[in-house]
Amino acid sequence: MSRREDRAGSAGPASAAVASPSANPVLRGLRPVISLRRITKVYRMGDIEVTALTGVSLDVVGGELLAVMGASGSGKSTMMNILGCLDTPSSGRYLLDGVDVRRLDESVLARVRNRKIGFVFQSFNLIPRTSAVANVEMPLAYAGVSPKERRARAMFALEEVGLADRAHHLPSELSGGQQQRAAVARAIATNPSLVLADEPTGNLDSRSTHEIMDIFARLNDAGRTVVLITHEPEVAELTRRIVRLRDGSVLSDESTAGEHLHASNMGEDTRMGAV
Amino acid sequence: MSWLENIRIALRGLNANKLRSSLTVLGILIGVGAVIILVAVGTGSSQAVQNRIKALGTNTITVLGTGRFGRGPATTGTQSRAATLTAADVSLLQDKNEAPDVLTVSPVISTSVTATNGSATSTMTVTGTTPTYTGASDFQVQAGRNLTSADITQHARVAVVGQTLISDLFSPGSNPIGSVISLGSAQVQIIGVLATKGTTGANDPNAVAIIPYTTAEDRLTGYSASFSELIVQSQSAGDINAAESEVASVLAGANHTTVSALPFRFLNEGSLLSTSQSTNQTFTVLLGAVAAISLLVGGIGIMNIMLVTVTERTREIGIRKAIGAPKSAILGQFLTEAVILSLIGGVVGVIVGVVGSHFKIIGVQPVLSWQSIVEAFGVAVAVGVFFGFYPANRAASMRPIDALRYE
Numbered sequence: 182m183s184r185r186e187d188r189a190g191s192a193g194p195a196s197a198a199v200a201s202p203s204a205n206p207v208l209r210g211l212r213p214v215i216s217l218r219r220i221t222k223v224y225r226m227g228d229i230e231v232t233a234l235t236g237v238s239l240d241v242v243g244g245e246l247l248a249v250m251g252a253s254g255s256g257k258s259t260m261m262n263i264l265g266c267l268d269t270p271s272s273g274r275y276l277l278d279g280v281d282v283r284r285l286d287e288s289v290l291a292r293v294r295n296r297k298i299g300f301v302f303q304s305f306n307l308i309p310r311t312s313a314v315a316n317v318e319m320p321l322a323y324a325g326v327s328p329k330e331r332r333a334r335a336m337f338a339l340e341e342v343g344l345a346d347r348a349h350h351l352p353s354e355l356s357g358g359q360q361q362r363a364a365v366a367r368a369i370a371t372n373p374s375l376v377l378a379d380e381p382t383g384n385l386d387s388r389s390t391h392e393i394m395d396i397f398a399r400l401n402d403a404g405r406t407v408v409l410i411t412h413e414p415e416v417a418e419l420t421r422r423i424v425r426l427r428d429g430s431v432l433s434d435e436s437t438a439g440e441h442l443h444a445s446n447m448g449e450d451t452r453m454g455a456v
Numbered sequence: 457m458s459w460l461e462n463i464r465i466a467l468r469g470l471n472a473n474k475l476r477s478s479l480t481v482l483g484i485l486i487g488v489g490a491v492i493i494l495v496a497v498g499t500g501s502s503q504a505v506q507n508r509i510k511a512l513g514t515n516t517i518t519v520l521g522t523g524r525f526g527r528g529p530a531t532t533g534t535q536s537r538a539a540t541l542t543a544a545d546v547s548l549l550q551d552k553n554e555a556p557d558v559l560t561v562s563p564v565i566s567t568s569v570t571a572t573n574g575s576a577t578s579t580m581t582v583t584g585t586t587p588t589y590t591g592a593s594d595f596q597v598q599a600g601r602n603l604t605s606a607d608i609t610q611h612a613r614v615a616v617v618g619q620t621l622i623s624d625l626f627s628p629g630s631n632p633i634g635s636v637i638s639l640g641s642a643q644v645q646i647i648g649v650l651a652t653k654g655t656t657g658a659n660d661p662n663a664v665a666i667i668p669y670t671t672a673e674d675r676l677t678g679y680s681a682s683f684s685e686l687i688v689q690s691q692s693a694g695d696i697n698a699a700e701s702e703v704a705s706v707l708a709g710a711n712h713t714t715v716s717a718l719p720f721r722f723l724n725e726g727s728l729l730s731t732s733q734s735t736n737q738t739f740t741v742l743l744g745a746v747a748a749i750s751l752l753v754g755g756i757g758i759m760n761i762m763l764v765t766v767t768e769r770t771r772e773i774g775i776r777k778a779i780g781a782p783k784s785a786i787l788g789q790f791l792t793e794a795v796i797l798s799l800i801g802g803v804v805g806v807i808v809g810v811v812g813s814h815f816k817i818i819g820v821q822p823v824l825s826w827q828s829i830v831e832a833f834g835v836a837v838a839v840g841v842f843f844g845f846y847p848a849n850r851a852a853s854m855r856p857i858d859a860l861r862y863e
Binding site: 262265267268287288291292293294295296300302306307308309310311319320322323324367368371 | 468772775781782785857
């Protein structure tokens with residue numbers, strides 16, 4: 182996993198609904214972890230059909246740190262749900278590690294979600310009345326890890342996000358930032374290669390945003406592919422590739438050469454609007 | 457995800473809604489308890505009736521003579537005569553070749569007399585019979601002795617008397633054995649006292665004096681050469697029907713007629729018992745069925761509460777699925793919760809049922825049957841699985857994205 186390489190290409194302002202060639206690492210010979218091909222998604226609400234995605238094609242190679250931006254209703258959450266195998270596209274192909282997920286049945290998808298993907302939600306989505314460490318253990322339990330090893334790995338994941346000292350607190354006893362850190366620990370507990378985050382900092386203040394983005398940077402440094410949705414330009418600027426969606430299709434796909442996320446770049450004076 | 461963890465998760469879920477969980481458990485508890493108690497009441501009343509019938513002697517057949525019930529004489533061709541139960545019939549029936557399943561035959565002449573001892577009087581039944589009568593009629597000689605064959609042949613003026621007669625004619629504490637009392641016009645000496653026997657109906661079975669039938673003919677009824685009834689004992693309770701048909705064919709032969717034309721009535725205690733048994737069984741099944749309906753209602757309660765739980769925890773289901781819970785894990789989690797509810801209800805219901813069955817209910821002492829306990833408990837758990845499956849399956853089949861979006 183060499184994330185240095187994909188910093189090379191610098192994209193101009195893309196105008197087409199197709200990924201700009203220079204930002205597309207596949208064209209540079211790298212095997213994509215995620216490959217979306219003309220994905221569409223149509224929701225049916227009674228008699229009304231709502232088109233969320235009108236044909237998105239996107240490739241993400243291993244080790245990328247990518248931000249998906251777009252206005253509300255642009256289809257970015259729908260795309261994230263499809264990437265996380267939580268939802269299925271209406272048409273088009275989604276290859277995850279070269280495997281077409283449409284051909285996988287429910288139980289295999291569950292295993293894929295468990296082993297390959299770590300999902301972080303805007304609203305943390307920790308299970309209430311269950312301690313932080315128990316929440317982190319949960320995916321390991323579904324993976325069939327023994328209770329003893331589970332606890333050790335969960336504690337390790339909590340240490341990685343700096344929450345080991347609050348491991349036995351209930352979610353209601355944790356601050357928003359701490360809850361999100363526990364959620365990140367849960368996402369990485371099974372050691373997935375792909376971390377998906379749907380507005381992970383959307384409910385956090387600037388300090389917690391800093392902490393969470395710092396963690397994502399370190400995860401990415403360790404070779405994990407991180408895809409995050411955000412509508413905060415300051416957060417997006419810290420990644421190295423920004424995909425913008427509008428009305429269900431890719432508006433632009435550009436590399437952000439200079440300001441790639443690194444812990445040292447996250448000065449205390451960085452103002453990131455706490456929404 | 458091991459089943460132990462499923463149980464832990466389920467208990468935590470149930471604990472979060474204590475009142476709701478305990479009300480649901482109550483539904484199953486009442487159902488299981490009701491099944492156990494009502495079946496015990498049914499079994500208890502059935503046993504009470506059977507014990508009363510058994511007091512009559514389960515292996516006896518009573519052959520009733522004609523005169524008593526006013527039956528017409530048997531007609532066989534041109535010859536017409538009243539068929540009666542005679543001493544000859546008794547000796548024929550005692551023949552092991554003719555009636556191998558017959559153990560004893562006791563002829564009975566009975567009449568109602570006033571017994572007197574000094575100034576004390578008592579109205580009672582005098583039964584003229586043979587020594588085997590006490591055994592056949594389930595009487596027990598408490599003190600003194602039973603009649604003997606010698607008493608019969610010697611026309612002895614002796615009597616074995618019941619407790620009612622003792623209490624009516626003698627002051628408490630005095631020993632009646634050896635005393636001479638009057639039975640109507642006959643003077644008899646008391647040689648034995650019978651133990652108290654349970655009542656079977658309006659008649660007091662203890663207001664009785666048993667005397668040799670020869671004495672009865674001599675002193676009370678006059679010699680008529682016929683008996684009012686025969687008490688036939690079969691070798692065992694299982695032989696009773698065979699014994700009855702043997703008796704019938706022997707009597708038919710002796711009276712030159714067919715079994716169907718025989719003018720005697722047969723009261724078979726065994727068939728009486730089995731009739732009452734089947735009646736009581738129906739009664740018990742009916743009671744059990746009513747109780748089972750409440751168990752079913754309890755099951756619907758489980759389903760109802762599990763549907764609410766699944767709806768409430770839709771988001772949790774979504775989260776679990778998003779982090780990789782397979783369908784089977786979600787199914788197991790909610791099914792475990794439902795089964796735990798029914799299991800707790802079943803266990804407490806069994807306790808309530810067992811304790812409740814120790815009290816007399818509407819005059820019946822319930823008799824616990826292990827079968828009903830096991831069945832009620834088993835059905836309760838099955839109800840939990842059955843009614844828990846639909847909600848659990850609903851949870852397991854949710855699409856993760858829909859579950860996550862649920863508000």
